[in-house]
Amino acid sequence: MRRLGSAWTLLALGVAAVLAVPSLAVLAAFARPAREVWAHLWRTQLVEVLANTVALVAGVGAGTLLLGGALAWLVVGYRFPGRGLFEWALLLPLAVPAYVIGFAFLGLFDFTGPVQAALRAAFGPGARLPDLRAWWGVVVTMTLVFYPYVYLLARAAFREQGAATLETARSLGRSRCAAFRQVTLPLARPSLAAGVSFAMMEALADFGTVATFGYRTLTESIYRVWYGMFDRAAAAQLASLLLLAALLLLALERSLRGRARFTQTARRGGAAAAAPLRGARAWAATAACATVLGLGFVLPIVQLLVWTGDAFGGWRAAAFARLLANTLALAGTAAALATALAVLLAYAARLHPTRSVRLAAHSASMGYALPGAVIAVGVLAVLALLDRALVPALESALGRSVGLLLTGSAAGLLFAYVARFLSVGFQTVDASLARIPPSLDDAARSLGAGAGRTLSRVHLPLLRGGLLTALVLVFVETMKEMPATLLLRPLGLDTLAIEVWARTSESMWADAAVPALAIVAAGLLPVAIAIRLGAGGLPRPER
Amino acid sequence: MRFLPVLALGLAALLLGVLPSPGGGQTREVVVYSARSHYNQEPAFDAFTRRTGIQIRTLGGNASELFERLRAEADRTPADVLITVDAGNLWNAARAGLLATIDSPELVANIPAHLRDPEQRWFGLTTRARTIMYNVQKVKPAELSTYEALGDPKWKGRLCLRTSSHVYNQSLIATMIKRDGEARVEGLLRGWVANRPTLIGSDTKILEAIAAGQCDVGVTNTYYLGRLLAKNPALPVAPFWANQQTSGTHVNVSGAGVTASARHRAEAIKLIEFLSSPEAQQMFTDSNFEFPANPQAALNPVVARWGAFRADDINVAAAGEYQATAVRVADRAGYK
Secondary structure, three states: OHHHHHHHHHHHHHHHHHHHHHHHHHHHHHOOOOOHHHHHHHHHHHHHHHHHHHHOOOOOOOHHHHHHHHHHHHHHEEEEOOHHHHHOOOOOOHHHHHHHHHHHHHHHHHHHHHHHHHHHHHHHOOOOOOOOHHHHHHHHHHHHHHHHHHHHHHHHHHHHHHHHHHHHHHHOOOHHHHHHHHHHHHHOOOHHHHHHHHHHHHHHOHHHHHHHHHOOOOEEEEHHHHHOOHHHHHHHHHHHHHHHHHHHHHHHHHHHHHOOOOOOOOOOOOOOOOEOOOHHHHHHHHHHHHHHHHHHHHHHHHHHHHHHHHOOOOOOHHHHHHHHHHHHHHHHHHHHHHHHHHHHHHHHHHHOOOOOHHHHHHEEOOOOOHOOHHHHHHHHHHHHHHHHHHHHHHHHHHHHOOOOOOOOHHHHHHHHHHHHHHHHEEEEEEHHHHHOOOOHHHHHHHHOOOHHHHHHHHHHHHHHHHHHHHHHHHHHHHHHOOOHHHOOOOOOOHHHHHHHHHHHOOOOHHHHHHHHHHHHHHHHHHHHHHHHHHOOOOOOOOO | OOOHHHHHHHHHHHHHHHHHOOOOOOOOOEEEEEOOOOOOOEEEEEHHHHHHHEEEEEEEEOOOHHHHHHHHHHHHHOEEEEOOOHHHHHHHHHHHOEEEEEOOHHHHHOOOOHHOOOOOOEEEEEEEEEEEEOOOOOOOOHOOOOHHHHHHHHHOOOEEEEOOOOOHHHHHHHHHHHHHOOOHHHHHHHHHHHHHEEEEOOHHHHHHHHHHHHOEEEEEHHHHHHHHHOOOOOOOOEEEEEOOOOOOOOEEEOOOOOOOOOOOHHHHHHHHHHHHOOOHHHHHHHHHEEEEEEOOOOOHHHHHHOOOOEEEEOOOOOOOHHHHHHHHHHHOOOOO
């Protein structure tokens, strides 16, 4: 038994080490400290940029927690008109890349957009809206894109608690609100913390949206030093600040999760009975959901559709189908890989909750907090190193030239996706796994099942919801991913996101509408499947 | 849980199906790494293939990232040609030893000396003028003169600028530094900043902002205006050729070089030579309203309407040489 356990540990440590390399490659840049660049940045912008970054991440964290948590409680705990629709529709903004919502919002609400133009026509040239290119504009935009992470995980956690816990609290004399505050919410804390930490990591690593809004964060400085000063080493050193922030976020997430062990024996008594809302309160709930959905999904989609009308002619079906196939294949493979590895890491940490395994799992998850291009350069360095080591030997064995094996290969790109998005899979699986009581493990083991058999016969079936959630999240993330795809893809393997890049890089927003819509549409499919298969929920006990 | 492995296998099969087959050495081809946004729909590329039978495969990306990829792939890179949208990144690639010298009398004849590398490792293919744009209903051309004069207090609150994070502005600042020195350019930028410009992350948006009355003047590349005018000829924005009495209007290039380890070197040079010919140059100006680098090529009518202007004849390599300095000067001046 011990030997088997150590095999799991070794495998997990190995996988984590490989996946952590691209993030840690960032630290290698400190070999030549760019003191002079740091001094320059300190004198000119570092304080402002750091303050902006902290303000953004905090704002997005608070915004997604409030919005995602409140909406999840609303659809799980109450009945109101349209609830059945909103329950799944509120996930839809997840399928829209943040940069797409960003440019759609600016297109609509900027000075030159239709809304302000109408205001000027009605109230004279002085009429204006407050400038969206500010902290609040970015926070609102990102909150609308990233709240579904919190919503998805919180909704699953609320539902899984079932009626029993809530009813017990009620029978002990707590009001519905107090029961929610004192029982439901604390039990859902790991899921809420995981969801919020996704949103904050996304905000930390984002470049596309902040660049669109002209809001200077640390990522902006990283690119300014890299592209502008041709100094990638200094840029990587700056990026290490993001790694530091990611570690802080992880520690925060851990401490929010607390020492308590959140397990549940089973879902007793079915889902908590939703309390019906009546009259004005019911319609207020409907209006709240409709507003969020309208802003986060309908509005940007309508804007894209309008642009599509302007630019539809230039597309050939065959070329488009190929882009779509490439996108789906890459995202599907990355999702399967990342989820499988997430299970491996989370399970190893469960079998042997040692410091080293936890640390390994976390260092493998750091890639999520780095801007895509930074981690992609780390991956590139690893691939180039391997190619330099492997190819000459292979060539002398085969007696012919093989070019490059890994650099610019689909395998290399998948490696980057997994290194970047493992965190999403890991945290989701880990949070689900934590809710399965260890007594089940003990029971299975005492009946003679080994660790592998216990995983496949006991845990995986119970984890079905969490696994689907992980698959969907990584799939959608990969499909939206732009910078690593741009840098590492094989020659000729273009995707929808690349097509969006090709058009938006010269600010031809309208031309980018068709591929952007396709990304959204393709993202809807897995979200819909996940909803049908009940992502996040524990399956009913088999009979 | 049986569906997971099935799903993974299915997707792996799908992935193998869409993977491009490794290019054999038999077909004649050129592999181009291009930072031009329309890398996969260049009319001039199609014309080259029709003419020569040589296939072109492209990989699009940001210049800085294509640079990293070229460097990582080193002597095994599949790339034969690097195309960027600015001289700075070509200069940087050449400095890192990623580009080989091209010995082509045809290119030397077609492309003026200030639009190519003095050591002939890269050649400008299209010229991009970055100049002052104004709202024709609110500003008289007589009120305008130089880039520096946009720092005059009369433009306070009326100026729209792109951020200094974009390479087009960095190139503009860099060539000014080469000519006038850091101190003077820093003063110029401080003048702009003192006018509280509205910073906008896109040339197109700046032109739309000028048209809508958000600001009265701005600085952008001219081809963005060409594109907007092609859609809406009534757009009330016109270019003013900056610095005609002094250094001339700032120009940058979109250009190309042959990689140091090109497998198809002859074909690569042939491609660049073709792209410098009046025929291909015409396609660039017609498809994207850029100025041809080859003076023998005719202008697109939209472009020609803006009239002749004197362009800064400083070698565009200065954009690379002084780019890092330009970023620092902008930082010091508080130009975000």
